Amino acid sequence: MQVEIDAHSGFCGGVIRAIGTAEKFLDSGAGRLYSLGAIVHNEEELARLESRGLVTLGKSDLDKPAGPVGGETLLIRAHGEPPRVYARLREAGVKVIDCTCPVVLALQKKIREAYSRVAPAGGQVVLFGKIGHPEVLGLVGQVEEGGVIVVENVDQLQACLADGSIRRDHDIELFSQTTKSPEGYAAVRKCLQGAMRGATLTVHDTICQQVASRHRELQEFARSHDVIVFVSGRESSNGRVLCELCRRVNPRTWHIGSVAGLQPGWFRKEDRVGVCGATSTPKWLLEEVAGAIKNLH
């Protein structure tokens, strides 16, 4: 059995930067480092960093005694946070290491600017994204509550058009979460374009370039192998999107979180197997999975 790892899989620039910064801090012996939410949506990599002293917090932990106190340090991950989180940390005297990805920071700024352009005349900002995803919460939190309408797909967009929560007769500025699929965004854009009534739709190209190019390369990779083993954490929305993309061109696509999920029955001796992952899947884990597959036959 031939096993090949996708050369383009592995962490994106934003995740590499956040993890590198955390490791540098932990190596320096400067004390405990908190991360607000999982620094990466991969249980294996998270366990590795937590074994080195990283403490992952949920938002509600900020108010608990176990949370960071004045003088302690907290890392903001690549997804970013809304301004009210920074304000709360400032108030508590917590030192912040801001690892918000520059691409996400630029998108936050664009959303603030778009809102101030359209809102005074009754226009709206619409975001194609996953409701409740941390990056989306950070984006939506840039403007006042209810100022950004989030739709996950064309069905939700149509429902918002039908109930009037998206007003087609007022200007709309459309954005995408950085990790959404280019095809999904194109479908949402087309549907909204067709629905506008005498108002202007401005579409912003805000899918991360690393994600967009990975979509193209991954389809090719999935097509050129007999079996695909896609490795990503359960919490990774980018992982779910990319795995589905592989499955569309190669029905023999299997999704696992770690070596423990592999099943020998998926493979035949003559298969060419491709191993790939999401922007949150570490290279070392892909190598571990590839090694375990080779040992199956």
Ligand code: SF4
């Ligand atoms: S996917 Fe792109 S935008 Fe999102 S964190 Fe990674 S590099 Fe930044």
